[in-house]
Amino acid sequence: MPVYCITGTNRGLGLEFVKQLAQSSTNTIIATTHPRATDLADLHAVASPSTHILTCDVSSIPSIQSFIQEATHALNGGHLQKIDFLLNNAGVNLAPQQTSLSLGPDELHAQFAVNVLGPAKLVELLLAAGLLSPSVRILNMSSSLGSMQFSSSLRPRWCAGYAISKAALNMLTVHQSEDVRRELPGAVVVAMAPGLCKTRMGGEEAVLEPRESVGGMLRVLGGLGSEDTGLFYQWTGEKVPW
Template sequence: MQTTLITGANRGIGLEHARQALAAGDQVIACCRQPERATELKALSGTFGDRLTVSSLDVTSDHSVDQLQAALAGVPIDILINNAGYMGQRSWQADDASQQFGSIDFDQWRQAMEVNLYAPMRMVAALQPNLALGHRKLVVMMSSDLASIAGNTMGGTHGYRTSKTALNMLTRGLAIDLGKEGISVVALSPGWTKTDMGGENAIWDVAESVRRQREVIAGMGPDHSGCFFNLLGEELPW
């Protein structure tokens, strides 16, 4: 039985990753800021019992991450899915003024960097010993198609784009830093998915998006470390 830890597991893609990992037989550590309000997540305990652990975690807080690290001391983690993310608004809009040149909301941009870049680094640093004890030794950074510099033909969405592009660079760097320990780090785009962040006009249903992501993750290993993939398993241009 492998152990998967998921951040931002109370809704959307994170919740569905927890659901499908449990259904596949994994031990799941599902992390979110307010477990007491994560009713759908907690309801999974009724079906999967003690294979699900719901943990309180604010990925932007050193103290919160330190508490999780202490609670998990000596626990092997096979897969860390750094899923918690911040768009800056409730759903994606290409013309969102707060992320357009000339009307940038810099506070929102700083928060995007905090959640989408600094937090994943914080999590990997904290859980490196756990990953080293695991069998898969895999970190999945939840990136975005919008992170591709070569694929940017629209402009705009500067805050979110740059935070995820920076995450891709971090992925590449950590793949080098942690490769000597046998830990692989990959960036994965989940596609435009119908979540609170993606909106109702998105292409992928959440369950189908996660099903395809899991197929890609299942095949990931040292040969893929430091690379950027979509949910079809295609390598994306940086």
């Protein structure tokens, strides 16, 4: 019975991950939401009996620590079940109109706190708590905008602060792919771009349905091998240039 842990599940791609995974009674799901999230009706509607809905603000270390205590209890005290798939999905794109010449310090710091420090500390603290399985698959939700090659081809360039934070997340993935493996030799850590999806973050220009993106990412995630660790993939399974 595989255990999936997904951050940021009250809407968008996180919600779709829960919806698709909950269709199988063999999946145990830990679905996190921000403590201030109030729009949880859709999540409760798609959750299965084996879905645990817990709160976690990934930008707050105390919140992550509290979440880990709750997750340990949900997983039978941490003795019988461990997390097989960790999906660091929670992310923010603040002030997308800002360019490299108009970056707001508050917005940039907030994006780094959620998009980079959150996945870093969540992996660190879950590992320290012994909640990751020996062959855990970790997906860091990135973006094509985090690719130097892709972003350099854009005219005009978009979402400077968000793109910079996702490039940093990609580097975090490279480091985690080595560091986590020293503790868990069977672990695989990848970055993945979900495509421009029809979500609140994706906006009006999006053409990809969330169900297509999530279905593709789950197929890629399920097929990852040892040799894939530290790589950057599209939702289709194609490799993304750094």
